Amino acid sequence: MEAYRKVIVLENTQLTSDMYEMKVELADLPQPGQFYMLRAWAGVPYLPRPFSVCDADGKSLSFLYQKTGKGTEIMAQMRSGDHIDILGPLGKGYPLKEGNVAIIGGGVGIAPLLYLAKNLEGPVDVYLGFKQEAFFIERFKPHVRQIFISTENGSWGHKGFVTELLTDSYDAAYACGNMLMMKAVKDKIDGLLYLSLESHMACGIGACLGCVQKTAQGQLCVCKDGPVFESREVLFDDY
Ligand SMILES: Cc1cc2nc3c(=O)[nH]c(=O)nc-3n(C[C@H](O)[C@H](O)[C@H](O)COP(=O)(O)OP(=O)(O)OC[C@H]3O[C@@H](n4cnc5c(N)ncnc54)[C@H](O)[C@@H]3O)c2cc1C
Ligand code: FES
Known part of the structure; x- marks a missing residue:
């Protein structure tokens, strides 16, 4: 079974009153629609949280997230250079179709x-x-x-x-x-x-x-x- 990896937060930008984008250093190129489990905390809320891949360029991955509860509140406080635990890519993504x-x-x-x-x-x-x-x-x-x-x-x-x-x-x-x-x-x-x-x-x-x-x-x-x-x-x- 794949294990959690510790990755470095490159950027964590507030976009609106409750939306943020976090970019982490990771060379994965997942399938669009796949997600990662993220854990930025040691104790409460205990469980990791799932987030979709918002962007990837082979060097970094971005997550677009909404601050809705304890886990995302902790994520919103993270700064460049902090570390976050990450598991993935997980799940089945969107099949890519041709045409309009x-x-x-x-x-x-x-x-x-x-x-x-x-x-x-x-x-x-x-x-x-x-x-x-x-x-x-x-x-x-x-x-x-x-x-x-x-x-x-x-x-x-x-x-x-x-x-x-x-x-x-x-x-x-x-x-x-x-x-x-x-x-x-x-x-x-x-x-x-x-x-x-x-x-x-x-x-x-x-x-x-x-x-x-x-x-x-x-x-x-x-x-x-x-x-x-x-x-x-x-x-x-x-x-
Ligand atoms: C496959 C997948 C991909 C996701 N991708 C993203 C993403 O890209 N960006 C993003 O912001 N969020 C995404 N989510 C939702 C995200 O995982 C939850 O918002 C997050 O777990 C909330 O954690 P929290 O500790 O901040 O809030 P909590 O304290 O756990 O919950 C806050 C509020 O949100 C509700 N809630 C928590 N999790 C979910 C859920 N999965 N579905 C519906 N309601 C929920 C709770 O009931 C509560 O009302 C995704 C969920 C799944 C399953
Ligand atoms: S989250 Fe455990 S089975 Fe899907």
Whole structure:
């Protein structure tokens, strides 16, 4: 079994009131949509936390994260030169398809999508939905054909949900966000669609069964069998 590695934090930048980007020194080139378990603490909260690969260049890896609780609060305080424990790359990422492609992300769900856009041959249209503060737009621009933006308060782009702008005119589509948003995407896209699911995770490697989800193929581990699933495998019964 792969072990945790201790890596150096190169940068940890605050982007908005609660969004941060952490760059660490690591020569991995993971598959877009894969994730790492990160642990920046020795005691409480005990368990590592899962984070998607936001960018990678063969020398460093970036994670885009939202400060939501104890673990991410500790991460937000880290400085260049600090060390963090890391396990990965883990899980199954997004299969890379050719042709006209749509990428749809909501809030922190945009985290795995920049690296995905960089790895697709395209043309790629990206749909980014935010509550109030839009971020990371400039980072997508060099890698995509068009960007559609929405904010729920109308401060940037379309006022409302970005799925209202989405058309079913693509050869393949990829999404990451909360389940309600992904259900809205699935309702719009009849064709090939890949969704990255979230779940509480303890081990990240299929050992604890803490992340089991009911799917069309039965009970599957989000960490090992996903986090990316084809949309027809995902059950939205509770949404
Ligand atoms: C495969 C995968 C990839 C992820 N990638 C990213 C990423 O790139 N960037 C990012 O910011 N976050 C990502 N997450 C979510 C991230 O792991 C959690 O936000 C993080 O674990 C919170 O840790 P915490 O200690 O700060 O908060 P906690 O104190 O653990 O929780 C704070 C709040 O968030 C809720 N919460 C915690 N974990 C989850 C979860 N997995 N799903 C839904 N609600 C949760 C808790 O119930 C609580 O309300 C990912 C999750 C998965 C499963
Ligand atoms: S997190 Fe332990 S089985 Fe998935």
